Amino acid sequence: MLIGVIDTGIDPTHPSFAYNPNGSRESDPFLVGVCEPGPGFPVGSCNGKIHTARYFASGAVSVLPINASRDLSPFDVDGHGSHVASTAAGNHGIPVVVDGFTYGFASGMAPSARLAVYKAMYPPGGTLADLISAIDQAARDRVDVLVLSIGPDHPPEDQITFMNVFELTLLFARRSGIFVAQAAGNKGPIGASLVSFSPWSTGVAAKPTPGNGLFRFRLIAARDAAIQSQVSAEECQNTAALNPDLVPGSVIICSFSQGFYNGTSTVTRVLNTARSLGFLGFILVANPLYGDFISQPLPFPIPGIMVPRIVDSQAIWSYYDNHTLRDDKGNVTTFGASVAIKEGRTAKFSKSALSVARYSSRGPDIINNQLTPADVLKPDILAPGDQIWAAWSPLSVTNPILSGRNFALLSGTSMAAPHVAGIAALIKQYHPSWTPAMIASALSTTARKHDRLGQPIMSHGPELYKLYNSTPFDYGSGLINPSGALDPGLVFPSGNN
Numbered sequence: 001m002l003i004g005v006i007d008t009g010i011d012p013t014h015p016s017f018a019y020n021p022n023g024s025r026e027s028d029p030f031l032v033g034v035c036e037p038g039p040g041f042p043v044g045s046c047n048g049k050i051h052t053a054r055y056f057a058s059g060a061v062s063v064l065p066i067n068a069s070r071d072l073s074p075f076d077v078d079g080h081g082s083h084v085a086s087t088a089a090g091n092h093g094i095p096v097v098v099d100g101f102t103y104g105f106a107s108g109m110a111p112s113a114r115l116a117v118y119k120a121m122y123p124p125g126g127t128l129a130d131l132i133s134a135i136d137q138a139a140r141d142r143v144d145v146l147v148l149s150i151g152p153d154h155p156p157e158d159q160i161t162f163m164n165v166f167e168l169t170l171l172f173a174r175r176s177g178i179f180v181a182q183a184a185g186n187k188g189p190i191g192a193s194l195v196s197f198s199p200w201s202t203g204v205a206a207k208p209t210p211g212n213g214l215f216r217f218r219l220i221a222a223r224d225a226a227i228q229s230q231v232s233a234e235e236c237q238n239t240a241a242l243n244p245d246l247v248p249g250s251v252i253i254c255s256f257s258q259g260f261y262n263g264t265s266t267v268t269r270v271l272n273t274a275r276s277l278g279f280l281g282f283i284l285v286a287n288p289l290y291g292d293f294i295s296q297p298l299p300f301p302i303p304g305i306m307v308p309r310i311v312d313s314q315a316i317w318s319y320y321d322n323h324t325l326r327d328d329k330g331n332v333t334t335f336g337a338s339v340a341i342k343e344g345r346t347a348k349f350s351k352s353a354l355s356v357a358r359y360s361s362r363g364p365d366i367i368n369n370q371l372t373p374a375d376v377l378k379p380d381i382l383a384p385g386d387q388i389w390a391a392w393s394p395l396s397v398t399n400p401i402l403s404g405r406n407f408a409l410l411s412g413t414s415m416a417a418p419h420v421a422g423i424a425a426l427i428k429q430y431h432p433s434w435t436p437a438m439i440a441s442a443l444s445t446t447a448r449k450h451d452r453l454g455q456p457i458m459s460h461g462p463e464l465y466k467l468y469n470s471t472p473f474d475y476g477s478g479l480i481n482p483s484g485a486l487d488p489g490l491v492f493p494s495g496n497n
Contacts, residue, residue: 001113001425004143006134007081009119012045016090016391019047038073052116059127079393084149086391088418089113098299109422139176147421148182149414155369161197174200179436181421183413184379185361194361206360206385206416216338218250237269239276248278251339257287268401285313292464354451356474358460363473382475385416437494442485447478
């Protein structure tokens with residue numbers, strides 16, 4: 001099977017894309033397609049696992065500040081394309097190592113499939129012209145499945161959504177026998193926010209992944225270690241604001257306050273402060289003055305955790321205040337609170353309800369930018385897209401906090417779409433005569449609307465950390481059921497007229 005990926009390129013040196021002599025016989029390193037060399041992508045980078053690698057930049061170089069010495073090759077300087085490609089078809093059993101720690105083993109959905117990579121996105125962005133050229137080339141290269149975790153951000157201004165040039169290009173790809181998996185978008189939970197409009201592409205929504213004699217160390221609030229103003233110190237953004245004689249070897253409580261909301265404060269600066277001053281670890285807690293915040297887990301080089309809910313941060317502050325002694329002026333005389341650091345690399349799964357991620361774009365589908373509903377159910381299907389470990393490019397030019405890393409833990413419908421693409425490739429391999437419509441039919445008719453305990457799919461909505469009743473405009477046909485889709489009992493074909 002040949003899976004096409006249109007994105008930011010690929011890192012050919014990553015072990016997820018190494019030639020595997022024990023893999024599919026189709027992955028012969030001598031049987032490769034067109035491989036365009038360039039910066040970071042030398043001759044020979046197509047190795048059988050990477051079958052084809054091209055880049056499309058005619059549109060981008062004309063309107064965007066492209067770095068020709070870095071960007072003009074199939075090499076992935078961003079990381080997003082490598083993440084998507086490895087989720088769909090990365091090699092099986094690749095150790096996920098970040099900062100010297102192992103977080104388990106990674107595998108794509110179709111680990112023996114080959115990859116055809118088409119780079120059409122660059123650090124400054126991309127153009128529709130390059131994207132369409134890439135889709136057209138994928139059809140010429142006869143890929144079996146195409147994954148699009150990129151695309152337009154909004155409906156066309158003066159056209160019916162189905163009739164714009166991007167959607168028509170996807171129609172021609174479908175007519176040529178390609179199953180298209182497209183990210184539904186990350187603008188949820190607002191209704192009619194998805195960007196996968198046409199019935200001939202499979203729009204994928206994202207679901208969260210449910211989660212579930214120690215040494216103890218001194219716990220200090222950054223505001224109590226301030227040598228300048230507490231406002232400057234509490235967010236842990238500035239080494240000069242904290243007492244360098246007090247914080248080393250301690251776990252510091254930092255506050256997610258105004259600077260994080262206005263964009264002047266970052267987690268990267270917290271890490272820099274922690275390294276410079278020798279924090280043993282840190283806790284970034286929600287500030288009651290600003291409310292809950294949304295966080296995604298990141299592998300930090302030092303022990304650290306984010307506590308995004310006020311109710312949880314208040315419990316931490318209550319414990320801290322009850323164990324911290326102060327004089328009449330409020331100055332700390334004894335730091336009595338302590339904290340233990342436990343193993344944080346192993347996922348613990350809870351029995352929380354099956355749900356649609358808050359950011360996952362919702363239906364109904366629309367036919368124009370006036371949000372007129374269309375007679376098409378969108379999104380099509382729900383798949384895992386939250387906290388997904390997959391390959392990454394160490395350059396990471398648009399996401400400096402992940403620079404130097406070969407793996408990243410990301411969330412989004414961009415992560416859900418390659419799950420569906422890989423599963424579609426497995427179905428196509430099992431049923432080689434099936435058309436894209438038959439594969440889509442098998443996925444839709446076997447999808448689950450309840451979890452294994454019989455509870456219905458729920459949705460994360462406007463209020464953070466609260467579940468709402470869900471509808472097909474949230475999850476489409478339901479949660480993807482790979483084993484069921486291999487033998488659905490009945491499939492529905494469709495013509496091209």
